[in-house]
Amino acid sequence: MKMKSSKVLTKKDLMKVFWRSFTMEWAWNYERQMNLGYAYSMVPALRKIYKNSKEKMSSALKRHLEFFNVTPWISTFPIGISIAMEEQNAKDEDFDTKSINDIKVALMGPLSGIGDSIFWGTLRVIATGIGTSLAIHGNILGPILFLLIFNIPALLARYYGLFWGYNLGASFIEKVQKTGLMDKLTYGASVIGLMVIGAMASTLVTINLPMKLGTTKDAPTVQSLFDGIVPGILPILFTVLIYYLDKKGWKAQYILLLMAVIGILGAFTGFMKA
Structure with missing residues (x-):
């Protein structure tokens, strides 16, 4: 050519x-x-x-x-x-x-x-x-x-x-x-x-908070409350948190360790669910 x-x-x-x-x-x-x-x-x-x-x-x-x-x-x-x-x-x-x-x-x-x-x-x-x-x-x-x-x-x-x-x-x-x-x-x-980043955060980042707000069978969960405000707002907020930590100079391995700790503690306490 x-x-x-x-x-x-x-x-x-x-x-x-x-x-x-x-x-x-x-x-x-x-x-x-x-x-x-x-x-x-x-x-x-x-x-x-x-x-x-x-x-x-x-x-x-x-x-x-x-x-x-x-x-x-x-x-x-x-x-x-x-x-x-x-x-x-x-x-x-x-x-x-x-x-x-x-x-x-x-x-x-x-x-x-x-x-x-x-x-x-x-x-x-x-x-x-x-x-x-x-x-x-x-x-x-x-x-x-x-x-x-x-x-x-x-x-x-x-x-x-x-x-x-x-x-x-x-x-x-x-x-x-x-x-x-x-x-x-x-x-x-x-x-x-920005649209690509938003779409990636919404589809690749998953956060599920199954705890109910009340004792009845049909009581809404924390997850449904946030989704009612803006669908997919929790993955976006979590992505913003990671971005903030990166801008503050946190090393990637520490951010990954923090994410692992949050996931393990969340699953162990029942506050988060896969």
Whole structure:
């Protein structure tokens, strides 16, 4: 794929990013998930973009150590967009660096939905079906075809996603800068990001308080009282508490220990229920 000569980065630079992107799965962690692999993948591009400023290079690395998670095989698409935005930031002193992470957060949900459906929900099932049907008859082509059917499209998506993201990001950012749409885009991305976080808190965080407010059989529970105020308010409040502790400098292991203690004590006393 040809790269435009007016850009700072060459295809060789982006290929370095491509090979490093495989660490997205290897460096996954429970605190910020793909952030280490994302930042590590960005290093070759950032070194060239900010070769004259160690301070800007450091700030860029910190930006990309924020929480991030997406279907691994399409992770290079947002990386490409991030690189294009970092490139624009190096050229424009008034560029809003907050928009870089806002765009990343906004892309996580939609891209994961598409990626999971294609790779986990469809391609993996097809590859497994074909591979298993041959393997149960002792055919060595079973595992080989499984790996090829799944990994060839995955590698192509990872490769082309990086270049598409970079080219799209560069041209798109230039247009929105000229038309003054960057502020609106940043605001919209922030709203979408907050919606994604709210949805994640509501669906992934579960708190059940079964204690009844009264002695009758039909007495309402504490849980129903809170749900009557705002459905799912307890998971949101608990998420806000964890966010507050994180901002106060609590380490992840202490927060996890606190959550475990609350869960154990809650289940032991009957105040909480799974």
